[in-house]
Amino acid sequence: xxxxxxxxxxxxxxxxxxxxxxxxxxxxxxxxxxxxxxxxxxxxxxxxxxxxxxxxxxxxxxxxxxxxxxxxxxxxxxxxxxxxxxxxxxxxxxxxxxxxxxxxxxxxxxxxxxxxxxxxxxxxxxxxxxxxxxxxxxxxxxxxxxxxxxxxxxxxxxxxxxxxxxxxxxxxxxxxxxxxxxxxxxxxxxxxxxxxxxxxxxxxxxxxxxxxxxxxxxxxxxxxxxxxxxxxxxxxxxxxxxxxxxxxxxxxxxxxxxxxxxxxxxxxxxxxxxxxxxxxxxxxxxxxxxxxxxxxxxxxxxxxxxxxxxxxxxxxxxxxxxxxxxxxxxxxxxxxxxxxx
Amino acid sequence: xxxxxxxxxxxxxxxxxxxxxxxxxxxxxxxxxxxxxxxxxxxxxxxxxxxxxxxxxxxxxxxxxxxxxxxxxxxxxxxxxxxxxxxxxxxxxxxxxxxxxxxxxxxxxxxxxxxxxxxxxxxxxxxxxxxxxxxxxxxxxxxxxxxxxxxxxxxxxxxxxxxxxxxxxxxxxxxxxxxxxxxxxxxxxxxxxxxxxxxxxxxxxxxxxxxxxxxxxxxxxxxxxxxxxxxxxxxxxxxxxxxxxxxxxxxxxxxxxxxxxxxxxxxxxxxxxxxxxxxxxxxxxxxxxxxxxxxxxxxxxxxxxxxxxxxxxxxxxxxxxxxxxxxxxxxxxxxxxxxxx
DNA sequence: CTGTTAGCGCCTTCAA
DNA sequence: TTGAAGGCGCTAACAG
Numbered sequence: 001x002x003x004x005x006x007x008x009x010x011x012x013x014x015x016x017x018x019x020x021x022x023x024x025x026x027x028x029x030x031x032x033x034x035x036x037x038x039x040x041x042x043x044x045x046x047x048x049x050x051x052x053x054x055x056x057x058x059x060x061x062x063x064x065x066x067x068x069x070x071x072x073x074x075x076x077x078x079x080x081x082x083x084x085x086x087x088x089x090x091x092x093x094x095x096x097x098x099x100x101x102x103x104x105x106x107x108x109x110x111x112x113x114x115x116x117x118x119x120x121x122x123x124x125x126x127x128x129x130x131x132x133x134x135x136x137x138x139x140x141x142x143x144x145x146x147x148x149x150x151x152x153x154x155x156x157x158x159x160x161x162x163x164x165x166x167x168x169x170x171x172x173x174x175x176x177x178x179x180x181x182x183x184x185x186x187x188x189x190x191x192x193x194x195x196x197x198x199x200x201x202x203x204x205x206x207x208x209x210x211x212x213x214x215x216x217x218x219x220x221x222x223x224x225x226x227x228x229x230x231x232x233x234x235x236x237x238x239x240x241x242x243x244x245x246x247x248x249x250x251x252x253x254x255x256x257x258x259x260x261x262x263x264x265x266x267x268x269x270x271x272x273x274x275x276x277x278x279x280x281x282x283x284x285x286x287x288x289x290x291x292x293x294x295x296x297x298x299x300x301x302x303x304x305x306x307x308x309x310x311x312x313x314x315x316x317x318x319x320x321x322x323x324x325x326x327x328x329x330x331x332x333x334x335x336x337x338x339x340x341x
Numbered sequence: 342x343x344x345x346x347x348x349x350x351x352x353x354x355x356x357x358x359x360x361x362x363x364x365x366x367x368x369x370x371x372x373x374x375x376x377x378x379x380x381x382x383x384x385x386x387x388x389x390x391x392x393x394x395x396x397x398x399x400x401x402x403x404x405x406x407x408x409x410x411x412x413x414x415x416x417x418x419x420x421x422x423x424x425x426x427x428x429x430x431x432x433x434x435x436x437x438x439x440x441x442x443x444x445x446x447x448x449x450x451x452x453x454x455x456x457x458x459x460x461x462x463x464x465x466x467x468x469x470x471x472x473x474x475x476x477x478x479x480x481x482x483x484x485x486x487x488x489x490x491x492x493x494x495x496x497x498x499x500x501x502x503x504x505x506x507x508x509x510x511x512x513x514x515x516x517x518x519x520x521x522x523x524x525x526x527x528x529x530x531x532x533x534x535x536x537x538x539x540x541x542x543x544x545x546x547x548x549x550x551x552x553x554x555x556x557x558x559x560x561x562x563x564x565x566x567x568x569x570x571x572x573x574x575x576x577x578x579x580x581x582x583x584x585x586x587x588x589x590x591x592x593x594x595x596x597x598x599x600x601x602x603x604x605x606x607x608x609x610x611x612x613x614x615x616x617x618x619x620x621x622x623x624x625x626x627x628x629x630x631x632x633x634x635x636x637x638x639x640x641x642x643x644x645x646x647x648x649x650x651x652x653x654x655x656x657x658x659x660x661x662x663x664x665x666x667x668x669x670x671x672x673x674x675x676x677x678x679x680x681x682x
Numbered sequence: 683c684t685g686t687t688a689g690c691g692c693c694t695t696c697a698a
Numbered sequence: 699t700t701g702a703a704g705g706c707g708c709t710a711a712c713a714g
Contacts, residue, residue, distance in 0.1 A: 017687095018685075023709095029683070051708095052707035184525075208679075326645050331682075333674075338549075358694085358701055392691085395706095
């Protein structure tokens with residue numbers, strides 16, 4: 001039979017309350033007593049039943065998710081996943097609030113973080129913009145003892161406890177490896193389309209992409225990066241201009257969002273040889289692109305997994321327990337038209 | 342405040358015990374009373390706290406995993422994952438036993454299933470061999486009210502409640518899509534290496550692969566399938582012979598195991614143009630193959646995810662609750678050397 | 683500093 | 699067919 005608090009109370013010759021104090025590192029226990037209890041815990045191999053503990057505490061976990069509010073399919077998907085987690089909150093003892101902020105914008109994000117701090121939640125998750133003010137705001141939360149998880153785009157210089165997202169350098173490298181082979185052996189230009197160099201994930205993807213292109217596919221020449229700010233209309237205009245100037249483009253790496261514009265531009269243009277295209281995030285748009293054969297591969301991060309992972313990590317952090325690292329690793333999903341879910 | 346059994350007892354004007362009887366569909370409640378309670382449950386939107394219920398019941402879930410015992414890296418990995426789940430069983434209220442059976446062998450598998458049934462577990466997971474006797478044995482478990490989950494290789498004709506594995510047809514199609522592009526535009530032969538056509542996953546991968554090769558890459562000609570029974574030595578011999586006969590092989594799809602033999606054969610052979618190679622399951626062998634550049638892509642299924650998923654499904658099934666479908670979908674992971682974990 | 687007592691939400695005897 | 703009472707493992711007042 002698994003030992004319980006009673007067993008260790010008996011073994012240590014103290015009361016339940018004292019055992020509980022030691023278990024929860026609460027003050028008011030003499031060093032000697034604490035040692036006795038710790039010894040009993042160790043020798044009996046006691047592991048506390050978190051379900052029972054949570055039941056007794058009636059604990060719930062107030063959580064805040066800060067998400068960009070722009071018109072971006074992936075972020076809308078992310079929000080939908082958070083809302084679906086809210087539906088489960090009765091079962092999972094969570095109490096989730098969403099704070100929407102303008103995308104790529106430092107000041108409102110900082111304001112949201114400070115507001116979140118005021119609510120004294122058990123944890124905060126945010127899609128980070130990489131700016132010193134944001135790092136400072138995250139660190140303020142850390143100072144207040146509130147664990148922070150970054151979603152999608154990391155902030156490694158901050159004191160966030162976890163990053164729930166893909167390795168974007170690896171994603172960029174993967175994109176290059178695929179595009180390099182899909183584009184074939186003849187020389188030619190490659191277009192790179194980004195959202196904004198203000199967010200770390202886009203910068204990292206670009207870095208990874210450049211590394212592998214330079215190492216392994218020197219016959220493919222990278223054109224200047226086009227920044228479309230994840231906006232479909234902008235993306236479309238910029239690409240149409242690019243296609244006019246470089247009719248022989250051999251490949252396109254779209255490392256940000258706004259892929260509706262990409263697809264539109266591709267549809268309107270006649271190429272003598274269709275360029276190989278790799279985009280990010282599986283949305284209705286990119287899915288159709290794959291099926292129609294306009295897009296060759298989509299690199300994806302599973303928004304549902306990221307949200308669930310963020311919640312697990314935040315809860316574990318809040319009660320000082322641990323998660324399974326393997327379960328929290330966010331994969332770089334690669335979708336071709338053949339393995340669409 | 343979430344309603345509890347007390348609230349619905351009050352609302353229905355009955356005692357806690359009666360509510361409990363209705364909740365657990367136990368006999369000894371008049372129809373009228375049952376209806377009153379059901380009405381109260383519905384109107385208050387009561388959802389029972391499984392953690393509390395399990396605490397009260399002191400419930401544990403005895404689970405049996407039936408795994409092939411051959412010398413196959415992936416299956417060893419799978420076993421390691423089950424063992425790691427056994428370590429967590431105190432926390433997860435599981436009590437897991439592993440039954441080892443010879444691979445690709447019907448009779449011992451059937452015996453193991455029947456033995457498992459005798460232990461009256463809360464659920465059984467197995468790597469299925471596709472044979473009528475196995476289907477019958479699985480159905481006997483179903484008759485006994487024991488939920489069964491298939492791992493890695495499915496048995497759709499049986500009454501298993503769930504399949505924790507990848508879509509193998511899609512995996513084969515994906516392999517073809519990648520290999521077709523990696524192999525380039527010149528015509529040439531493609532080798533296909535399988536383990537055994539007795540297991541459904543291998544057959545399905547082959548089917549998917551053939552479909553796409555025929556549809557999209559007619560200039561690549563499939564050689565006769567080589568069956569290596571997932572044994573490295575056999576695989577090596579068979580491939581060396583094949584390379585001797587077809588020095589110009591453009592691509593290789595290894596859809597089973599035994600990849601140590603594949604790597605050895607590749608190392609020993611001099612090609613004028615290295616064939617594109619796609620294999621299954623990320624193991625030490627295939628990982629090295631990727632890094633060395635002998636293998637171009639590895640399709641993988643996450644053994645840890647499959648095991649955790651099987652456990653979640655079996656537990657949920659045992660207490661009539663539900664799982665999140667999205668969380669239980671096993672992805673076809675595609676690894677290049679650039680996105681190795 | 684330490685112990686006693688009464689729950690958390692649900693289940694299970696044992697009586698009625 | 700129904701209800702009262704006690705307990706699962708842990709926590710949280712409230713006393714000493």
